[in-house]
Amino acid sequence: MYFDSFDTALWPYVFILLGASLPTAIWRWIGVVLVGNIDDGSQWLVLVRCVSTALVAAVIAQLIFEPSGALASFPFYLRISAALIGFAAFLAMGRRLFIGILFGELALLGGYAMM
Amino acid sequence: MSTQDSPDSHGVYDWSWFTKGAAQLFSLPALILVSAFIGFGGLAREAGISLWQLIFMVPSIWALPSHLILVAGIAAGVPLLAIIPAVALAAVRMLPMTMAFIPEVRMPRSKTWHLLLISNMIAITAWMHTLQKAPAIPRNGRLPFFVGFAGILMVATTCAAALVHQLAASFPGYVMAALYFLTPIYFATSSWNTSRVPAEKLALVLGFCMGPLFFMVVPQANILFAGVIGGFAAFGFHKFANRRGSD
Incomplete structure (x- = not known):
């Protein structure tokens, strides 16, 4: 079955729900059920936090290494070095998000302008 | 704030934090997420998604990577x-x-069904921002704060994506690239600040390095592999460091 399989106004919405809403939400529901009886100070939660942080980090890497849209037309070395410059500036200057973003963006656009 | 520990506050949410959460619309994380959805609105239009389908999918899926996979798949x-x-x-x-x-x-x-309901609003930005603010919010205000913040984000991102879809705004490529680039930097810096134990920082570094490595081996499941293996390795470090520390 494809997005344009049925010529009804409703089908695309069913497709969106089945194809993406449900496969995303199901994990949240399982998470709520599984965490039901775990004690708040449990070591399990440290493990869970480590895994969720590593998953987010892998998403970050994906956004830089294999971006979609306009960022994909920027060379890889520019993307990765701008990201590292932004993160280094963030660490060096008081761990303020704004600093990381400012320096990362300046490096990305500055590098692009020089190309 | 003094109500935090009073016995009658248990089980009763302080909904005054809902508006404080919603007021976070004017914050850096909200600005970044809205920018990301400006990019998504343009992407969805190019993929042939109609306006109402877009308005439906933004809050009903509510996870940008899932949105991107769906739209790329449809295209x-x-x-x-x-x-x-x-x-x-x-x-x-x-x-x-x-x-x-x-x-x-x-x-x-x-109640579990309340938690099931609000869990549908969990996505990286609102999750991270709430975890970061949580220590400064009394426990009975945290859920209302989250619902207020995630709720306003849902409205704002849907409006932003819909607006771009309608205007067919064609920003120059470098503007779109700069908007996309906000998201990874925000995720990285914010998770660094949200971490409670050093092992979480290690997990961040391991996940970042392992993601592209596993992409070469298992391109469909690299994020899962990097997350689970990187996360367990960081947890192993945590156990090891704690054992040594307690000797």
Whole structure:
């Protein structure tokens, strides 16, 4: 079955729900059920936090290494070095998000302008 | 704030934090997420998604990687049965994210179905921002704060994506690239600040390095592999460091 399989106004919405809403939400529901009886100070939660942080980090890497849209037309070395410059500036200057973003963006656009 | 420890506050949410959460619309994370959805609105239009389909999918899915997989799949004519596992695989991170989140916001007598309902608003930005602010919010205000913040984000991002879709705004390529680039930097810096134990910082570094490595081996499941293996390795370090520290 494809997005344009049925010529009804409703089908695309069913497709969106089945194809993406449900496969995303199901994990949240399982998470709520599984965490039901775990004690708040449990070591399990440290493990869970480590895994969720590593998953987010892998998403970050994906956004830089294999971006979609306009960022994909920027060379890889520019993307990765701008990201590292932004993160280094963030660490060096008081761990303020704004600093990381400012320096990362300046490096990305500055590098692009020089190309 | 003095109500935090009074016995009658247990199980009763302080909804005054809802508006404080909603007021976070004017914050850096909200600005970044709205920018990301400006990019998504343009992408969806190019993929042939109609305005109402876009307005429907933004809050009903509510996880940008899932949005991107769905829209890329539709654009490429991928069948439903192939889109489902791809999205499910990319969204597994919602499981540990939810498990890390709920203990921070629940009250002793929170009803499970309430938590199931609000769990649908969990996505990286609202999750991270709430976890970061949580220590400064009394426990009975955390869930209302989250619902207020995630709720306003849902409205704002849907409006932004819909507006771009309608205007068919064609920003220059470098502007769109700069907007996309906000998201990874924000995720990275914010998770660094949200971490409680050093092992989480290690998990961040390991996940970042392992993601592209596993992409070369298992391109469909690299995020899952990097997250689970990187996360367990960081936890192993945590156990090891604690044991040494207690000697």
